[in-house]
Amino acid sequence: MSNVKARPESEAPGSVVPCCPPLSERPFTAEEAERTARMFKALGDPVRLRLFSAVASHEGGEACVCDISDVGVSQPTVSHHLKKLKEAGLLTSERRGTWVYYRVEPSVLAAMGQLLAVR
Amino acid sequence: MSNVKARPESEAPGSVVPCCPPLSERPFTAEEAERTARMFKALGDPVRLRLFSAVASHEGGEACVCDISDVGVSQPTVSHHLKKLKEAGLLTSERRGTWVYYRVEPSVLAAMGQLLAVR
Numbered sequence: 001m002s003n004v005k006a007r008p009e010s011e012a013p014g015s016v017v018p019c020c021p022p023l024s025e026r027p028f029t030a031e032e033a034e035r036t037a038r039m040f041k042a043l044g045d046p047v048r049l050r051l052f053s054a055v056a057s058h059e060g061g062e063a064c065v066c067d068i069s070d071v072g073v074s075q076p077t078v079s080h081h082l083k084k085l086k087e088a089g090l091l092t093s094e095r096r097g098t099w100v101y102y103r104v105e106p107s108v109l110a111a112m113g114q115l116l117a118v119r
Numbered sequence: 120m121s122n123v124k125a126r127p128e129s130e131a132p133g134s135v136v137p138c139c140p141p142l143s144e145r146p147f148t149a150e151e152a153e154r155t156a157r158m159f160k161a162l163g164d165p166v167r168l169r170l171f172s173a174v175a176s177h178e179g180g181e182a183c184v185c186d187i188s189d190v191g192v193s194q195p196t197v198s199h200h201l202k203k204l205k206e207a208g209l210l211t212s213e214r215r216g217t218w219v220y221y222r223v224e225p226s227v228l229a230a231m232g233q234l235l236a237v238r
Contacts, residue, residue, distance in 0.1 A: 023168070024175035024223065030191070033165040033172070040168070044160030046152040049142070053152070056143035072149070104143065113235040116228045 022117040039112055042088030047073055048081045055082075055091060056104045064099035141236040158231055161207030166192055167200045174201070174210060175223045183218035 020032045028036070043049050050071050055063045065078050073081075082102050085091045090109070091102045139151045147155070162168055169190050174182045184197050192200075201221050204210045209228070210221045 023172045024180075026172070026176045027189075028169050028172040030165065030169065033168040037163050037165040037168045040159050041163030044156050044163040046149065046156040049152040049156045049159070050147050050149065053142045053145070053147040057145045061143075070146075109235045113232045116232040116235075 020115060023115050024117070036115065039088050039090060039108070042085050042090055045081070047071060047077070048085060051078060051081050052085055052090065052104075055102050062101045062103040064101045066099055139234060142234050143236070155234065158207050158209060158227070161204050161209055164200070166190060166196070167204060170197060170200050171204055171209065171223075174221050181220045181222040183220045185218055 019035055020028060043052060051068065054068050054071065055061075058067055065075055065082065068078055071078065082091065082093075082100075086093055086102065090105060092105050093100050093102050095101075138154050139147060162171060170187065173187050173190065174180075177186060184194055184201065187197055190197065201210065201212075201219075205212055205221065209224060211224050212219050212221050214220075
């Protein structure tokens with residue numbers, strides 16, 4: 001078992017699990033901020049944000065590098081950024097044949113949304 | 120008038136206004152991603168996230184540098200990060216006497232939350 005609380009509806013998709021109350025409930029501790037900042041940072045790059053949006057909006061809610069060609073960066077760069085999004089816990093991945101398919105982790109998105117809830 | 124749409128409940132707090140549909144609705148354009156990434160990036164730093172949380176959870180929903188002393192960085196560093204959060208449109212500020220008071224911009228937070236809405 002890891003030392004982070006698993007959310008009941010899903011297992012931890014990666015090394016980061018949403019952990020924390022809304023940002024406006026009480027001041028975050030250093031540890032909470034470290035964990036949460038990684039998710040925001042992953043979406044804080046325009047290319048990654050476009051890729052994330054491309055995966056999230058793709059038919060069936062998943063996409064591989066082969067599905068993404070219009071973001072204006074090379075395929076290796078696309079792969080690099082998709083891995084970063086996965087490391088931040090925002091995407092999960094599954095290899096099928098030649099390609100790795102990425103899927104949005106809805107519970108993580110929902111938890112990030114809750115962080116931003118206004119008191 | 121600026122060329123961005125003002126939200127009915129408030130004026131644009133800074134140079135960034137939430138602009139975009141949920142990330143899972145359709146792939147973001149380059150321009151949408153540029154605008155939105157700035158907000159996520161501002162929250163993608165642990166110190167800024169703690170400061171943001173400190174302001175958001177402070178009594179009355181506002182705080183000045185004088186109210187924040189337990190984040191482990193110097194007062195000039197606190198001021199620097201609060202300015203960055205303001206530039207990203209996440210905080211508004213008002214000078215009263217010696218101090219600048221920062222307040223969370225609820226409409227921006229709500230719009231960020233909507234970006235993360237799952238289809």
